[in-house]
Amino acid sequence: MTRRARGHGPLALLLRLGGNLIALAGRRRRRLCILTYHRILERPDPLLESEVDLASFRWQMRLLADGFNVLPLPEALQRMRQGTLPPRAVCISFDDGYRSVCELALPVLQEFGLTATIFATTAHLDDGSMWNDRILEAVRRLPEGAFDWEALGLPPALAAGRKGGVVSDAESRLHIATVINEYAKYMPPPERLRVIAALEQCAGNPDTADLMLDRAMIVALTRAGNEIGGHTVTHPILSKVEDEHALREIVDNKHALEQIVRQPLRLFAYPNGKAGVDYDMRHVRMIGAAGYDAAFTTAGGSAGPDSARYEIPRGRPWDRTPIMFGLRLLRWLAQRGA
Known part of the structure; x- marks a missing residue:
């Protein structure tokens, strides 16, 4: 679906102006916000208060389309290294590989002409849940x-x-x-x-719905212009398993996804993603040896030319109102690296 005409609401205009001023102040070292989502819910769930419901996801995507320059993650990384990022640069990513990305998020992304990177686990491609x-x-x-x-x-x-x-x-x-x-x-x-x-x-052995993407959904996401990235097989905390186990999780997941998408995987996201707690330099080396071009943490804030290739920060959009959501992105873009 082609991208609809840009809106010109007061908030979007304010964000564009503020983002442009931030970009002018750091023209040679413009920064990149990478947003992280997990599940998208049909409606709010009191037991999943950290997850975004569909209505909130739609206004967030509308605000990104109107107020920011949303780029595919591989392109954004290349331009960040080259110093050619546009002002207000943002990328969208999803972790774990929930089927709601295909069933709920994808139509919204297409509505606004946006794409995302989906970091998928592979243990439950056929059935089950994490x-x-x-x-x-x-x-x-x-x-x-x-x-x-x-x-x-x-x-x-x-x-x-x-x-x-x-x-x-x-x-x-x-x-x-x-x-x-x-x-x-x-x-x-x-x-x-x-x-x-x-x-x-x-609990009476409740049935858990099949929540994860299947192979056909992964193919559909890639055909719609989205990127698939690695996220291990079973989502272990890499620092809590033996090195051989961690390497197998990384490599087997990459191989399984490459068999589905029929192209090399370029990007990886660490499960849970806290440096020194959930992964360490052993795992950074494993990611490089597996052939990935870049890897991502959950450190929050923005990425820049100073970000380590295999420890690029991403942030979760916690804010529940458009103005706070937009201002958080501007604050991240205004950060200065080392």
Whole structure:
């Protein structure tokens, strides 16, 4: 679909003017904002408050189309290195590979003439969901009341949290799901799966919908002009698995996706993405050896010519109003590198 005519609302005009002034001040070292999304929701979900619903995603994409210069990520990286970025340069990315990217986000991107990079895992291309979504759906369906969290292999400190760890309303379920997710994230994978199985049993073994992209969806995304990037097979915390395991996660994921898209993968995003916590220089070297051109963290802020090739920062769009969303991007673009 061709891009619609630019809007000329007051906010978009303000953002264009502000972004142009920022660009003039740092013409030789213009910076790039790379936004990160995960799931797009049909409607707001109290247990997924950090995820963007479809209506919010549409106004965000409209504002990007009207107020910024949205570039494909490979092109933006090349121009950043060459010093030829346009003012107000922004890229869009999605992590994990949720099917909502194809079913909900893609029509909106096409409506505004935008493209994105999707960093996809490959463990659930045929069916199933990632471990964090299994936890969420189990907590959603837990019966009300107190639980012996320690018996499930979870920390007793969980009971010291909001409402004493008692399952009741949506607020308590969100708190419990968040605590379990943060704890389980750094567990050895076999232990994590045991805890999830026990939690699901307490919840009556709920069926979890197939939430991830399938092969046909990945092909459809690429045919629509989007880039596919690597994100490991099972989304492990690379620093918490053995080197051989980490390398296999990186290489097998790259190979599987290249078989689908029929072209080399150029870009990689670290699972969870915190330097020194979720990955370290061992994994940076693995990414280079696997043949990737660049890799991305979750450090927030903007990228520039000073950004390390395999540790390029990206930021998540937390703001819930257009003015705060736009001003955050301007603040990031105004950053100065080393």
